[in-house]
Amino acid sequence: MRSILVDAGFDVMEAQAGEPGLELASRHPPDAVVLDMRMSGIGGEEVLRRLLQRDRRLPIVIATAYGTITGAINAIKEGAFEYLTKPFRNDQFVDVVKRAVARRAALHKQSAENVRADIFGLMGKSAAIQKLADEIEAVARSDYSVVVQGETGSGKEIVAQSLHRHSGRVAKPFIVVDCGAIAESLINSEFFGHEKGAFTGAAARHCGCFEAAAKGGTIFLDEIGNLSIAGQKALLRALEARTIHRVGGSEQISLDVRVIAATNDALKERAEAGDFREDLYYRLAEYVISVPPLRARPEDVPFLAERFLVQARDCLGQAPIDIDAKALELLQAHHWPGNVRELRNVMRRAALTSADAVSAAHIADRLNRAPLPPSQTQMAAAAPLRDQMRYQVRAVERDAVLDALNRAKGNKAEAARLLGVDYKTYRLKLKRLEGEGGDIRQ
Template identity: 45%
Template sequence: MDISLIEIEEHIKKYIKVITTVINVDVGVVDKNMKRVSGTSRYIDTVGERVVGSVFQKTLETGETYVVTNPRNHNLCTECLDKKNCKETLEIATPIYCNNEIEGVLGLLCFNEDQKNKILLDEESYLRFTQQIAEFIGMKFNEYKESLIQKEREETLNHLLNNVTKGVILIDENNKITSINQIGIKKLKLSSNPEGKKAILISQNDYIMNEEIFKLIIGNKEYNVIGKKVPMHVIKKNKVIGFIFDDIQKVNKNIVEVSNQYNRITLDDIHGTSQSIQSLKDYIKIIANSNSTVLITGESGTGKELIARSLHSCGNRKDKPLVVINCSAIPDSLLESELFGYVKGAFTGANNNGHMGKFELANGGVIFLDEIGDMPLYLQSKLLRVIQEKKIERIGSNKSIDLDIKIIAATNADLKQKIREKKFREDLFYRLNVIPIQTCPLRERKEDIKPIVKKLIEKYSLISEKKSMDIDDKAMEVLINYDWPGNVRELENVIELVMNTCGDSEKIDLSMLPENILQPKNKNVILDEINKESFEILSDEFEEIEKTYIIKGLKKYGNSTEGKKIICEKMNIGLTTLYRKLKKFNIEK
């Protein structure tokens, strides 16, 4: 920072006035560049001009005080450029220091013998007085420089604060807001700048992704934010706390899948030309903006998740989070914490920073609860309360979190039958079934098979980096005539298999299709055989068959989670249901 004593000219004038009043001599002050800063009498009109006196120059060079009692004849005056014009009878030059650096010179100048004799009679006292005034000027200049540095720091800080992506509030020791950046004002949705208002920060002893949750109170308004405190007494002279924060919704958005980026599913991804598909698309457009709960039912593999994602992308929450959770894929013991989260120390083994549940992650957006029919009864009651009250509480916490959320649920189970069996709450069913969607199985919309096959071939051609393939009429006819008990999921598996085993062929033909597709066993034939034998399976016999099937499945597909998922798919049950059967039949997991 290159500044001169001229910046405090008005203060220097006051100091030299004190000198002239006490001593009755002329005074001159120059800066480190030998420019006149201030002066009395004959020097008043030379402010800003360059001084050529050699005594002042020597003082700047050496930092020493000089008393010249014989101007023009003194050895310091030998090379003085102003020697011929000099009228002085005595000169005292003392350096002005600021932080151990010479910033200028203070000079006392006598122009007659009376002035000179007066000083010489008490030279030591006048010298101390001159040096003291020089010290005062140096101190005042230091204060000025500090104020400039402080101002520059604050301007730099404000510039930084207004160019960060998080909110920043500075709070002094009296809990008053001294500064807030524009991002902070925007995040808190403040109508005016709150500087000067009281602010209170209360830790909630809770964390989200290692960020501490605080309650911020400004005036009579409360805000739930996450952030951290930073001591900032280096920037401010007084004790100041900097609070760097973000709104919880922004964090939620950053740590969940926002489906409008890489996994956006739209109505264009629902393929088919049948009337049922066209009606479904029209219906999705109508209900997409509704905040009411949606229940999607239908057989496994009919695209329930596809419908849920389309509802999200078509609705007014398309730029908000979409969180998907499969209720059958998570063990009962973990499902509650996954859905609702927990606070620090809620139970043994809990993460030290707590855990945000899927409902909280989806706040402001949409949550899709797949396989809702496999949710345990004790969680069904909690879910019912969430739907009714639009609030949740983390496990181990008594603090309610307000929800603004759209719930979409799906199941391939017959929920009405489950209600009769006391395995699903009737009141929850009606809360979920506000807007029902029933998917149509593939066997009831045969005209959709051809366009779906075409799209699947395109998809797996790209994945396998092969040229776009075609399918001959006979192979397509077999696919259309097949009953597809696994619906679109089974059809996709078949196409994926064919694309991986077709080699360099450019067209799919009959020889490439799996045997079970080429020669499916007619269900009616099976039923006829059963009826002919008057086959009647009692409950305990059926359980024995089921147990045998599970044991054989574990031997064939393995005891891993993937193996169990294959068994579930073939039995058309959820993973949680399989775990219950393993326990019931006392089969080793």
């Protein structure tokens, strides 16, 4: 069968049994599969089920003997593309596989169009975002672990969600874990869960994030660079064994999960320097996607500003308004150290304070280091001394917090060290300052 397909011009990989075949399909996503029904180990029905669980649109051709034709028909009902009864003619075999691959190509084109429409509708249509969409489309339907790297606020979670939405796991859970917010003593419990009475305060069984995603879901590990060494070790062990057990329990829980990790660090350099486990990095980074900062794609700023303004006005129950040309020029000229989150907060504030249109005066005071318009400077000077001092302190603190984040290239832990404050305090200040414009997540 392999020789027939190779002679017909196909690239072919083969496996001698069901489990090796599943592993091969996971590492090298195929355009079509030819599957026997009777094999050593797990049978064709189970292999079919698992393949379609990963990717409902994968064309699978069943090769079956006459005696198992009933099983083949059932496989068609389960989602197989077609079946062939042995012995079959070579030309018949090649024709079926050609049609299966052609179907995959058509679905692939449709998928690419859907990915691009999804990303363009959320992030813009600049050349940088078009390249990003290409990368997402290339890896979305595989089971590769992906590292999404980029500055804080650039849209890494949007990329992770898109990878899940356009994968074969879309009907399964998408579990988000903020690695920077988990205390080291609670890592095993948060990742893997615990049994009732496993430790003081464990009043009931707790399902960890990996168990929540274990049956075909996707787990998104945000801020993976802030995970402690103990957490890195536990994570690596789980990914290698593909099984976990709850703290205080003995039940082995099998993992069928896809892992997407986000970082604002130069994680590869940290791994090479010994500051992050190198074996874990290469386990996670089967594919790496870099999200461009907003300053690298200023042509997307008008689209994003309009989108955030419409969302904010709608949330306020108010009619849409326009952004004047001067305001757009000011927005496009800004460096955006806080990236898309910062732009979103600026537009939310503008939506609240603008009546008929958003002008440069409405947004200048919200931009880092931007001078206040004359009218607002006069208003501040006319305020009581206490209010003037409070305003200036907030402005200085905001500049310091965002400057540290910019110098740390989006790494919150490093920004906290630069300011000489602990990580928790820095996160609270950042959330408060960014949260003045509403929800900071982008």
